[in-house]
Amino acid sequence: MRRSARDTEDSARKVNRRALLLGGGVAAMFAVLAGRMRYLAVDQADQFKLLAEENRISIRLIPPNRGQIFDRNGRLIAGNEQNYRVVITREDAGDVEEVLKRLAEVIPLPPEAIERTLTEVRRHSPFVPVIVADRMAWEDLSKVAINAPSLPGVTPEVGLSRAYPLDTDFAHVVGYVGPVSENDLAKLDYPDPLLKIPEFQIGKIGVETWMEDRLRGRAGTKRIEVNAYGRMMREIDRVEGDAGDDIRLTIDAEIQDFVQARLGSESAAAVAIDVTNGDVLAICSSPSFDPNLFVRGISYKDYAILTEDDHRPLANKAVQGAYPPGSTFKMVTALAALEAGVINADTSVYCPGHYETGGRRFHCWKRGGHGAVSLARSLSESCDVYYYDIAQRVGIDKIAEMGRRLGLGMRHDLPMSAITEGVMPDKAWKRLRYDQEWRIGDTINASIGQGYVLASPLQLAVMTARIASGRAILPRLVRSIGDQELPVSEAPPLGIDGALLRAVRQGMHSVMNDRRGTGYSNRVADPAMVLAGKSGTSQVRNISAAERARGVISNDQLPWNRRDHALFVGFAPFEAPKVAVAVVVEHGGGGSSVAGPIVRDVALRCLTPGPLPPLSAYPKSQRGRIETFLNALPLRRIEPEVTARSRA
Amino acid sequence: MSFLEYRVKSAPTGLAKVLHLNWALVLLVTAVASVGWLMLYSVAGGDLDTWAGPQMKRFALGFVMMLVIAFVPIWFWRNVSGLAYLMSLVLLLVVEFFGHVGMGAQRWIAIGPLVLQPSELAKVTLVMMLATYYDWLDPRKVSRPLWVLIPVVMIVLPTALVIMQPNLGTSLLLLMVGATVMFLAGVSLWYFAVVAALGVGAVVSVFTLRGTPWQFLHDYQYRRIDTFLDPTADPLGAGYNIIQAKIALGSGGWTGKGFMQGTQSRLNFLPEKHTDFIFTTLAEEFGFVGAFSLLALYALLIAFCVASALQNRDRFSSLLILGIAANFFYYIAVNLSMVMGMAPVVGVPLPLVSYGGSALLVLMAAFGLVQSAHVHRLR
Structure with missing residues (x-):
C-alpha cells in the first residue's frame, strides 16, 4: 500500500501540533518542579537547615569520676578501680558466635555469658560494643590482647568501677553503689540526666547515698556528629565535667578494722567517739558483708545467705x-x-x-x-x-x-x-x-x-x-x-x-x-x-x-x-x-x-x-590471756595514706 | 524496500553518519550522566569504586550501544518493532513465572552479568509498536473505535503483566506513555476525556473499596498513598523517607552545603541515596542552583528531542522520538515529584543519574533509536 504524500504531510502537521501542545505541558511541569524546588530550598531553607542539624548533632554526657572516700588519715575506703573488660562489636567480628567460641578457648567464659552476649549483640546495632566479660584479671586481659588477630571485633577495655578495699569494715558506714533503679528515678522530680546512662551507678545506702550530691560530680558533655543509625562519626566539641568531691571521714580505718575484728562473729555493734569534738572514730556493726558484692550485682544465692542469717548482717x-x-x-x-x-x-x-x-x-x-x-x-x-x-x-x-x-x-x-x-x-x-x-x-x-x-x-x-x-x-x-x-x-x-x-x-x-x-x-x-x-x-x-x-x-x-x-x-x-x-x-x-x-x-x-592496745595497760593477771587473744585477731594490713589525690 | 527507505534518498551512509548524529543530544545525555557520576562519587563518601565507577562503565557500554543502534537505518527498527514488542511480552511472562523479586517488587531476570527488567524494555518496545501501528494506519481512520481498540489492547497487554508483578509505578508509566503516543497520533480528544473520567472514577473506587474484599491495591500501596498524604504521621516508619528527603532538599538553600558536604546523605539519613533519591543529595550539596541546572539540562534534552521530531517528516520517526522523550519526561516528573513530596513514593529512578544498570542501558538504547531516526530522517 502506498499512501499519498499529502496524507503524510497532513498527519505530520497533526503530530507537530500535538507535539507542541505536549511540549507546553512538559514546560509547565518543569516550571512546577522548579517552583517547588525554590519553595523547599529557598523559602523554607531555614527550617530544613535546622532539622538537618538536629539530625546530625547529638549531645552525649561524659560521666564524671565519682568522689573517693577516705578515713581521717587519708586511707582509701571507697575508690574507683580500673575494671578490665572485653567487648565485642558485631560489625567487626563478622561471625560473632564463632569469635566467642574462639574467645572461650583463650579465657574462661561460661556458656551463660556467651548466650547473654549473643542476645545482647542481636539487640543492638552492629556498631554498638557489647560487654562479654567484666572485671577480668589482668592476665586474662593480656591473653585477649595477644590473641587479637584471631579475635576480630573483640576489644579489651579499661573502665572505672567502685571498689571498697576495706570491704566488710566499712560496709555499714559507707554503704555501696548500684545501678539506678526505676524507684530511684521516681523519687526525683528532675533526675540528673546522668542517671539515665546505662551502667551509671549511684549510692544505695550509707555515706554513698547520703553524700550522693557531693560525690557524684557534674557531667561533662560532648557534641558529636551521628549518622542515621546513631553511630558516632566524629566529636565536634566537648565540655569537661567536674569530678565528684572526695570525702574524708572522721573514722580511723585502723581503729575501725580493730573494732570490727574484735566484735568477731557476734551479733554486735560498737561506737567510739572522740569526747573532745564528737568525731566518730569507729562505728561498727557485726556481722558485716562485702559491699563489693553489691557493686558487681549480688547473686540470689549470696543475697539469700545474707538475709537468712539470724545475726542480720545487712542491718547497721x-x-x-x-x-x-x-x-x-x-x-x-x-x-x-x-x-x-x-x-x-x-x-x-x-x-x-x-x-x-x-x-x-x-x-x-x-x-x-x-x-x-x-x-x-x-x-x-x-x-x-x-x-x-x-x-x-x-x-x-x-x-x-x-x-x-x-x-x-x-x-x-x-x-x-x-x-x-x-x-x-x-x-x-x-x-x-x-x-x-x-x-x-x-x-x-x-x-x-x-x-x-x-x-x-x-x-x-x-x-x-x-x-x-x-x-x-x-x-x-x-x-x-x-x-x-x-x-x-x-x-x-x-x-x-x-x-x-x-x-x-x-x-x-x-x-x-x-x-x-x-x-x-x-x-x-x-x-x-x-x-x-x-x-x-x-x-x-x-x-x-x-x-x-x-x-x-x-x-x-x-x-x-x-x-x-x-x-x-x-x-x-x-x-x-x-x-x-x-x-x-x-x-x-x-x-x-x-x-x-x-x-x-x-x-x-x-x-x-x-595496731593493738598496749599490753601494759591490762592488769598483770590478765596479760597472758589477753596477749594470746589480741594477737589472734584477724587484723588487715591497711594501705597507707594516699598522698596524691589519685583520679585514676 | 520499505516506504521510508524508498523516500529517503539523501540519508548518509557509512561513517558519514557520525557527522549527522544529533550531537547536541549526545552532549546533553553525557552531561546529565556526568552529573550522576559526580553525585554517585559524593554519596559513596568520595569513593569511585562503590557506584560512580561501575556507572561510568555501564554508560560507556550504553554509549556504544547507542551508536550501534543509531547507525542501523531506522526502517530496520520499524520492521522489527512488532517482533521486539512480542519479545518483551514473552519476557514479561517469563519473569512473571521465573523472575526474581527484589526491592520494591520489581521483577528481573539475570542474563549473565546483566540484570534485565523486562518492564523497562517494554516501555520502549511499546512506543516502537505504537509508532509502527500509526505509521501503517491511514491517518483518517485513527479515531474510529476499532482502530482505537487495537492500540489500547497493545498498551493494556504489557501494562496488565507489569501490574501483576506487582509494580504500580511502572504500569502507570506504561499507560501514560502509550496514551501519549495515541494522543500524538491524533486520536480524538473525546477518547481521552472518557478515559480521564474513568480514571477519576477508578481513583475514587480505589479509596472507597479499601478494606473491603474487593480492594484492588496491595496494602503497601495504600500505605504509600497514606504516607504521601501525611508523612509526619509515621515519622520513623514509612514517612521517614519523605521527611528526610525534604530536609535534605530544603537544607541546601540557594547554593548548597558544598560538594561532599551534605550531612543528610553522608550520615545516611537519606534513603536510597544512590538510586531513587539521588536528586536530594544534589539539592543538598549544590542547592537550588545545582538542582535547577539539572532541571534545565533535562528540559533542554527534551526540547532537542521535540525539535528533532518536528524536523522529521516521517510519521514513525517523529512518533518514536516523541514517545521516547515522553517516557524520559515521565521518569523525571514522577521521580522529582516523589522526592519533593508532591507524589507518593513509587520506585522510579531519576533517568541517567540514578545508579542502576538495566534502566540506563534501556535508556541509552532508546536514545540510539532517536539518533537513528535523526540520522535517517526525511530531508
Missing part, C-alpha cells in the same frame, strides 16, 4: 538497732534526781532486794539486797532498788528530759541510713503512743533502762561522751568535703552542775576500779588511761514466775535469741576524757563479762597509736 545495728539500755541508763536517772535536788551524792537508800509500790513488788538483780546504798555504790554494784526509789521521787518527765539532754530519744544526724530515734518515754509520749496513762511501774522499769526505753549504740556513746565532757557533744562523721574542712564548733555546755557530773563520773570510775564493781575485771591498770564505765544487761523477755521457780535463769540454758543483751559504756582516761565507747552484744548475756572487755580493748586502742 550501731545506728538502727534500738535496744533497752538496761543499767547503762542509770546515770540518766541519777543525774535527773541529783539535778532536781531529791537526792545528793551521799543520800543513802536501803536495798532489801526488792521494792514495793502500788501493790507490786519489783526485784533487785541481787536477790539478797545491797543494804544501805549510796550513789557511787548504786552505780558500781548496779543496785536496782536505789533507782526504783529515786525515780519515784523525781518522776519520769524529769528523767526523760535528762535523757534527751544527754542525747537519747533523738535522731543524731549522720550521713548513714536508717538512723533510729530510739525511745525516751514520758507521760505525754505514752498518751500519744498508746493512749494510756503513765503508771508507777513504767517509771520503775524506765529507771533501770527497761520497759519503753530504747537506745541505739550511737546514742549510748553520745550519752557517755556528754557525761564525760559535760558538753552537748554531737557526733560527726564527715571531716572534709573536697578541699573544704568542715568547721568544728565547740559543743555548748550541758548546763548540769559540774559537781553532779563529777559524782556520777566517780560512780562510773568505781564500777571499774572498785573491787566490788561490776566492771572490776575490765579495769585498766595504766593510770594514764583509766577507764570509767557502766555495764548493762537488758532483758529481751520477761522471766516468768514458773521459770524462776524452775531455776531456769541462766542465759546459757536459753536459746540464743532469748538471751539477754549485753551492754557496756565507758570513757577514758578518767581524769581528762578523750574517748567514749558504747558496745551492745545482742543476746550476749552479761554486760560486764561480754561487752565490758570489748569497751576496754576499744578504748585502749583509741588512746594509743599501735
